[in-house]
Amino acid sequence: MHDERYADLGLLERYCERIGVRTEDYKTLFVSSPNDELLKTDLFKEYLDKFSNDTRAKKIKTKRITAKYTEDMRSLELQNYIINCIKECEKDKLYFFLLALSNPQPVVIVKSPSKTTDIKKFLGYEWSSSKGNEGIKYIGANEVDEDNELERNKGISQIKTPLFDPSDLHNEEKINMLIRHNFLGEELCIAKNYEEYVSVNNLVDLMDFSRIEFDKVIKTSISKKIEIQSKYELLKLKDVASIRKGQSITASECKEGNVKVVAGGVNYACLHNQANRDANVITISASGANAGFVNFWKEPIFASDCTTIVGKNDIATLFIYNYLKGIQNQIYYLQKGSAQPHVYPKDIEQIPIPNVPDNIKKQIVEECNKIDEEYNNAINQINILKQKIDDIILPSFNKYEHKKLELLCSSFEYGTSSKSSSIGKVAVLRMCNIQDGKIVWDDVVYSNDKNDIEQYMLHKNDVLFNRTNSPVHVGKSAMYLGDRPAIFAGYLIRVNYKKDLLNPKYLTYILNSKPIREHGFSVMSKSINQANISAGLLKQYEIPLPSMELQKEIVAQIEIYETEIDKAQKIINSYSEKKNVILDKYLK
Incomplete structure (x- = not known):
């Protein structure tokens, strides 16, 4: 084929760029004579492997040689068969590439969040299986002080969702209008707060032309x-390591033992009595929300829903592990599928990795091992310190008289039910802002409502209780330190303790203690993935009540340990950054 006769050469070049081959090499396939350069590419090596070993190819290979059917004739038949199969596949792929490329209409994709609580907010409803109250429950705009908000919020007219506005279907702030504008061929402008849900793509970019199976x-x-980016030559991971798919096993098939079964999560799934991988092995989770998660196991494991990676020796394996952890976020790019994401071994094989000299690998591993040691020591220290805090708090439950909270508090306040925004005058603390007994200022929303700001303004040493969330989070409490002006949302309760009877820090420690959290779990009302502890239930809590002087002593002892926990946490938080500094120093 001559270029001057090929008016669409530019389109062919774009296709070749997409599948990673040179255009001149690809054109040799058109005349059924693919050159060596084309056949050496990863894609065409896969083609050769597939079609030279399928049923038809095996039949050709076993044909009997006769005077009329020579060895050369058999080789030519096999070659022609393989090339024709490749041409048919590529013909189909190229045709659909050109169709997709010529489509001028953008594709709007709307994706829901992955966390259950975020999905509910996104859709605007949840499913209740409570006896006598089954079915869809719309989550309305307003919360009320009564215990069961979902019962009050029936009717789609009240639904609150970024998808659409039931009272104004032409509300430009909702996602349905983006779909409408795209359908009408109008210009799209995605608001920043919807960028995580909505994307606009070219059709051709949503189809995978890089595989032999199309x-x-x-x-x-x-x-x-x-x-x-590296100063060293980039190889493919499969060139420097053994990459193997795990073996399927269910929990019911596992036999009693102490071998960890590694599946699709960030930790092991269960235990078994035998291993299928030796110690010092890397795993990459194969499916689920954590598909692509990289881990390392020093002991023998049973590899299940994961892919395992082993280098040529232990140093090489540890180097690969540290390198892969350094690009962990990029490995998540390999996820395929929306309902159940997967990361496949074939994609892992193609991960680029610098061809680093052995002595440099050793240096990287030695320096990263020091960071690992610091990290592990910090985790162990935190566990020890938390146990020491428990050793201070738990004896209080047997030492001192118990009193109901309603006798120790003047009132229990629900927060604002008004809608918050991404910008505003005053921060609004929500249930997600209570973590590990402290207020965190991540993912903060704001209020401009003058009345709300006046009514729900927090004061230094106010104690907040998380009343509605998933069961594991309901009951978590924190003390507001007055870092910045803030009010609190309706899913939180302000516990207005009597200052002459309760120290706010002592109250916070007690509310977060194991006995109180376990009690909360036993009395909370539950629906699917949602639980609630009302103010009525909270005021019935019985807590140990030492004197104010003893409360201060208990708090002072715990604060010493919390200071040490904060120091250890800083080491943990800097773990990834320190390792990336090491990798950058040697590889770039």
Whole structure:
């Protein structure tokens, strides 16, 4: 084929760029004579492997040689069969690439969040299986002081969701209007707060042309390419390591033992009585929300829903592990599928990795091991310190008289039910802002409502109780330190303690203690993935009540340990950054 006769050469070049081959090499396939350079590419090596070993190829290979059917004739038949199969596959892929590329209409993709609580907010409803109250429960705009908000919020007219506004279907702030504008061919402008849900893509970018199996599936996310910068030559991971798929096993099939079964999570799933991988092995979770998570196991394991990676020796394996952890976020790019994301071994094989000399690998591993040691020591220290805090708090339950909170507090206040915004005058603390007994200022929303600011303004040493959340989070409490002006949302309760009877820090420690959290779990009302402890239930809590002087002593002892916990936590928080500094120093 001559270039001057090929008016669409530019389109062919774009396709070749997409599948990672040179255009001149690809054109040799058109005349059924693919050159060596083309056949050496990863894609075409996969083609050769597939079609030279399928049923038809095996039949050709076993044909009997006769005077009329020579060895050369058999080789030529096999070669022609393989090339024709490749041409048919590529013909189909190229055709659909050109169709998709010529489509001028953008594709709007709307994706829901992955966390259950976020999904409910996104959809505006949840499913209740409470006896006598089954079915869809719309989550309305307003919360009320009564215990069961969902019962009050029936009717789609009250639904609150970013998807649409039931009272104004032409509300430009809702996602349905983006879909409408796209359908009408109008210009799209995605608000910043919807960027995590909505994306606009070209159809051609939503189809995978890089594989030998072309399923014509339109994906809901664009595959991002792992980009690596290094002064060393880049190889593929499969060139420097053994990569193997795990072996399927269910919990019911596991036999009693102490071998960890590594599946799709960030930790092991269960125990078994035998291993299928030796010690010092890397795993990459294969499916689920954590698909792509990189881990390292010093002991033998049973590899299940994961892919395992082992280098040529232990130093090489540890180098690969530290390198992969350094690009962990990019490895998540390999996820395919929306309902159940997967990361496949074939994609892992293609991860680029610098070809580092052995002596440099050793240096990297030695320096990273020191960071690992610091990290592990910090975790162990935190566990020890938390146990020491328990050793201070728990005896209080047997030492001192118990009193109901309603006798020790003047009132229990629900927070504001008004809608918050991404900007405003005063921060609004929500249930997500209570973590590990402290107020955190991540993911803060704001209020401009003058009345709310006046009524719900927090004061230094106010104690907040998380009344509604998933069961594991309901009951978590924190003391507001007055860091910055803030009010509190309706899913929190302000516990207005009597200052002559309760020290606010002591109250916070007690509310977060194991006995009180366990009691809360036993009395909370539950629906699917949602639980509630009302103010009525909270005021019935019985807590140990030492004198104010003893409360201050208990708090002072705990604060010493908390200071040490904060120091250890800083080491943990800097773990990834320190390792990346080491990798950058040697690899870039």
